[in-house]
Amino acid sequence: MISTIHRFRSRLMEDTVIEADVTGYELLGSEVLLYYTVAGVNMTARVDARTTAKIGDHIRLALDPEKIHVFDKESELTITN
Numbered sequence: 001m002i003s004t005i006h007r008f009r010s011r012l013m014e015d016t017v018i019e020a021d022v023t024g025y026e027l028l029g030s031e032v033l034l035y036y037t038v039a040g041v042n043m044t045a046r047v048d049a050r051t052t053a054k055i056g057d058h059i060r061l062a063l064d065p066e067k068i069h070v071f072d073k074e075s076e077l078t079i080t081n
Contacts, residue, residue: 014065025055034059 020043024035025048034045034053045061053059070079 002059016065017060018063019058022053022055024059025053026047036061 018034020038022034022036023073026033026035030049032047032049032053034047034051036043036045036059047053054056068080071077072079074080
């Protein structure tokens, strides 16, 4: 079963949608951090705390290119934000 995390916005293209299996879940009050892996790269998504996604679920994420933050793993410096 696929849980939809973000509502699709008309300005988001289909190429900004990824599918992954949730490997971690961290409740932070009004939001949740979902951990997942895409193409061998560990990623984290910050979503609303009302999400129904849980560890082991297969999810679809619509990424908003204007809100993506990328960091260098070793230096922890920002690559893009």
